[in-house]
Amino acid sequence: MDTGSIAFIVICSALVFLMTPGLAFFYGGLGRRKNVINTMMMTVAPLALASILWFVAGYSLSFGGEGSIFGNFSHLFLGGISETASTRGLAIPDLLFAAFQMMFSIITIGILTGSVAGRMRFLPLMIFIIAWLFLVYYPFAHMVWDEGLLAKWGTIDFAGGDVVHITSGVSGFVLALVLGKRRDFSHLEHRPHNVPFVLLGAGLLWFGWFGFNGGSALAANGLSVHAMVTTHLSAAAAMFSWVLIEYFLSGKPTLVGASTGLVAGLVAITPGAGFVSIWSSLIIGFLVSPVCYAAIYMIKSRWAVDDALDAFGCHGVGGIFGGIVTAIFTTPDLALDSNNVGLIYGNSHLLFVTLGAILVTIIWSALATFIIVKGISLVMPIRVTDHEEAVGLDDSQHAETAYPTFMGLDQ
Secondary structure, eight states, X not given: OOHHHHHHHHHHHHHHHHHHHHHHHHHHXXXXXXXXXXXXXXXXXXXXXXXXXXXXXXXHHHHSSOOSSOOOSTTGGGTTOOSSOOSSSOSSOHHHHHHHHHHHHHHHHHHHGGGGTTTBOHHHHHHHHHHHIIIIIHHHIIIXXXXXXXXXXXXXXXXSIIIIIIHHHHHHHHHHHHHOOOTTTTTSOOOOSOHHHHHHHHXXXXXXXXXXXXXXGOXXXXXXXXXXXXXXXXXXXXXXXXXXXXXXXHSOOOHHHHHHHHHHHHHHHGGGTTTBOXXXXXXXXXXXXXXXXXXXXXXXXXSOOOOTTOIIIIIIHHHHHHHHHHHHHBOTTTOSSTTSOOGGGTOOHHHHHHHHHHHHHHHHHHHHHHHHHHHHHTTSOOBOOHHHHHHOHHHHHHSOXXXXXXXXXXX
């Protein structure tokens, strides 16, 4: 065991944990004042729920055994996991690896809640989270990051472009479709109620992402430094690119746009942070903003799908884009397999398996989400009533208000 690496991954685990409260501020600021408590509560609830489920069975199903889709039950309740040694050939003990990976399951489920902000009942969402973790997250964590099906294909995902962002983005999109649009989606402009919250959340996400991507090297080494640098540059380039788009289209760049752009850059670099060159991270960041900007416009304006806080437009589309560019720019020096490199280095195999893995992820996540939410709807209503939605979910779901002087004169 390497004490430096242990200390580093402990810090990285804490940074990834911080991303979930950061996401709550980001989503809370983007939403409406009458729903801010509910929006933030939906985002942070996985801190409790996903942590407990990871302890009970999540780690074992994700990282236990050699099954094609799931692990096994050898580590239920984190049993048989060493605090002082690694069975995975790492410089950190198994228990620290399990703790670090737990934080990823928390933030993943938090991401998809943004798609249904302002209209989903809280209890059905908690039931959905439990089922979704077992039927989507744990299988993909195993299939991509352990010894499962997609890993055997040769697909690569450094820190969660496929496992985290595509699964949550696609699932959020399907969930939004099933629930339907908010009551005034088509005739009222939805404006963020607290832009400083948006920036605070985006800043915490950027800060935490250094642990998210840098820590995915699973050691304090040169690869972790490389991942942190590519992460930062991609976010910076995407932020700058988004501001340029807004300036070109309207002449008025916005703080919300800058914040959304930097998050898109973080999403796009995640699958390749430790595989692509530093110069290519700038290209990835510059290109992801126009892709996500166009996707958000198409989803809401052309398709009229109420992806409330752009979980699919930013995370789903950004994750898909990130996976594809990882398959294009992965360098021979950083590749897990020297024969499985990016397209620009003369090998198309990685691109084909990446496209296949993305397709599997989209179909699996969409079908599982549809089945789960339809199953829950047979037992209980999943959407708030029209009156509850008009009053606001803070009051109707939690009997709380974020702003005591608020008199309800809000969109």
